[in-house]
Amino acid sequence: MNIAKLLERTAKTYPDLPALAHGAEITANYRQFADEAAKLAQNLRNRAGLEVGDRVALIMKNHPEYWKALFAVWHAGLVAVPVNAKLHISEFEYILENSDSRLAFATAELADQLAPLTRSIAGLEQVLSIHDDEYEAMKSGDPLPLQDAEPDDLAWLFYTSGTTGKPKGAMISHRNLQTAVLSYFADITSLEPGDAVIHAAPQTHGSGLYGLPLVAKAGIQVTPLSGGFDPAETLDLIAHYPNSCFFFAPTMVHRLIGSPAFASADTSNLKLIVYGGGPMYEADIRHAIDAVGPKFAQIYGQGEAPMTITGLSTSLIRDETHPRRSDILASVGTERTDVEVDIFDEDDNPLPIGEVGEIVVRGDVVMQGYWKNPEATAETLRGGWLHTGDMGCLDEDGFLTLKDRSKDMIISGGTNIYPREIEEVLLTHSGVAEISVVGRLHPDWGEEVVAFVVPEEKTAPSTDELDRFCLSHMARFKRPKEYFFLPELPKNNYGKVLKTELREKLNV
Numbered sequence: 001m002n003i004a005k006l007l008e009r010t011a012k013t014y015p016d017l018p019a020l021a022h023g024a025e026i027t028a029n030y031r032q033f034a035d036e037a038a039k040l041a042q043n044l045r046n047r048a049g050l051e052v053g054d055r056v057a058l059i060m061k062n063h064p065e066y067w068k069a070l071f072a073v074w075h076a077g078l079v080a081v082p083v084n085a086k087l088h089i090s091e092f093e094y095i096l097e098n099s100d101s102r103l104a105f106a107t108a109e110l111a112d113q114l115a116p117l118t119r120s121i122a123g124l125e126q127v128l129s130i131h132d133d134e135y136e137a138m139k140s141g142d143p144l145p146l147q148d149a150e151p152d153d154l155a156w157l158f159y160t161s162g163t164t165g166k167p168k169g170a171m172i173s174h175r176n177l178q179t180a181v182l183s184y185f186a187d188i189t190s191l192e193p194g195d196a197v198i199h200a201a202p203q204t205h206g207s208g209l210y211g212l213p214l215v216a217k218a219g220i221q222v223t224p225l226s227g228g229f230d231p232a233e234t235l236d237l238i239a240h241y242p243n244s245c246f247f248f249a250p251t252m253v254h255r256l257i258g259s260p261a262f263a264s265a266d267t268s269n270l271k272l273i274v275y276g277g278g279p280m281y282e283a284d285i286r287h288a289i290d291a292v293g294p295k296f297a298q299i300y301g302q303g304e305a306p307m308t309i310t311g312l313s314t315s316l317i318r319d320e321t322h323p324r325r326s327d328i329l330a331s332v333g334t335e336r337t338d339v340e341v342d343i344f345d346e347d348d349n350p351l352p353i354g355e356v357g358e359i360v361v362r363g364d365v366v367m368q369g370y371w372k373n374p375e376a377t378a379e380t381l382r383g384g385w386l387h388t389g390d391m392g393c394l395d396e397d398g399f400l401t402l403k404d405r406s407k408d409m410i411i412s413g414g415t416n417i418y419p420r421e422i423e424e425v426l427l428t429h430s431g432v433a434e435i436s437v438v439g440r441l442h443p444d445w446g447e448e449v450v451a452f453v454v455p456e457e458k459t460a461p462s463t464d465e466l467d468r469f470c471l472s473h474m475a476r477f478k479r480p481k482e483y484f485f486l487p488e489l490p491k492n493n494y495g496k497v498l499k500t501e502l503r504e505k506l507n508v
Contacts, residue, residue, distance in 0.1 A: 002149035003177045004074035012125040020064040036123030039070035052077040057104035059083040062227040065130040069105045071114040077147035081157045082204035145392035150174035158303045169371030179364040184213045185338040186310045195219035200229040210247040221402040231259030243271040249495030250280040257291040282330040300332035308365040331399040339363030360385040410439035425473045431461035451480035
């Protein structure tokens with residue numbers, strides 16, 4: 001089934017409900033959304049000459065037209081290639097060339113940057129700005145009937161934001177996306193017509209995927225006028241839209257409730273913040289719950305298994321009576337309805353409950369493989385399991401706790417040390433706003449633990465104070481041997497801390 005059926009079905013049932021919004025302004029109802037997407041699809045096939053299976057890149061800052069372009073691509077039987085708008089031009093060039101994209105939709109300022117690539121990339125025929133008259137013209141004419149798609153046909157080619165080497169294109173099928181949508185309803189929360197998702201995070205990543213369940217249930221896709229995350233603007237939009245929902249990186253949650261505008265804001269319209277894309281420390285989620293109530297759910301997934309490996313539902317986060325509440329809040333939840341999750345050792349043998357190893361997953365949400373990269377596909381999907389590269393352990397109740405990426409684990413004197421354990425402790429110190437722990441080469445021990453700290457106030461806590469705090473909460477060998485104080489931690493465009501850059505500061 002073509003994933004674009006979600007829009008066609010909803011437009012028939014709820015044609016007059018608002019579908020797309022720019023700030024507080026409704027820009028399309030579901031009838032208009034579906035009609036323009038179908039007409040754009042017709043012009044992609046007949047005017048632009050694209051054929052079933054061709055790739056179309058979406059290199060766009062957050063904008064309501066993103067949704068029309070995305071569903072037009074699927075409606076026409078084409079493959080969407082979502083690209084982070086904050087990448088460097090050389091990265092755009094690599095992805096466009098590697099994906100063999102024939103056409104790219106772009107917001108105006110990006111279209112100007114990308115236009116010269118039609119001369120250097122043989123297969124790229126057109127860069128189309130969503131602000132140009134030609135784009136508007138392509139939303140007119142006769143609508144194209146929804147094109148058939150087999151479940152395993154490619155729908156979404158997502159390039160991973162790897163910290164080493166070139167990004168790899170995860171091949172996501174219509175079945176994968178449909179499974180992710182159904183799994184959301186099964187495990188995370190219910191949605192009602194008129195619920196609003198406010199896209200303060202990039203639509204080309206998790207926030208955009210989170211938008212699919214909203215299309216299925218006739219929700220409103222709201223794009224902030226800023227196109228991104230501004231805490232004050234976000235709080236204004238919450239006050240405007242009843243039943244506001246979000247997909248946030250954990251750092252965005254921290255920034256929202258720490259904003260000067262938060263104290264006087266009306267957050268009664270807030271329905272749910274789904275957080276993911278990085279670890280949410282126990283101290284942070286407790287603080288967030290105290291600030292807005294238990295209006296949170298967590299998802300742990302990857303581009304290779306979109307939105308769907310484990311989840312921590314609103315009901316679990318709300319349950320203050322659970323005897324293991326602290327452990328639950330520090331976890332990333334339990335395996336989702338549609339997948340199996342296990343922990344393997346380095347030889348791909350299952351590990352007992354409580355032991356730390358690599359997190360592996362299998363199910364209908366897992367990608368088909370990496371685009372034009374059979375070696376990486378064979379390595380990552382060996383034995384029929386997606387090898388996530390993340391380290392973690394399962395407890396006796398089925399809750400998964402992330403430790404670190406396998407490459408982030410510190411081995412000191414032959415002992416494995418997991419930075420997240422140390423970060424969890426230090427984050428409970430009143431003087432620590434953010435923390436990241438990495439390993440530094442040591443001539444005798446192999447590696448030693450060091451910490452990068454963003455202080456809560458202008459005056460940072462002393463290293464002696466932090467050292468005493470660590471020694472009162474963890475084994476001596478785990479405590480950082482040195483502390484570095486920074487005004488902020490380096491992060492990628494999705495809010496993940498770039499530990500590679502921190503290691504570079506140490507000349508590791």
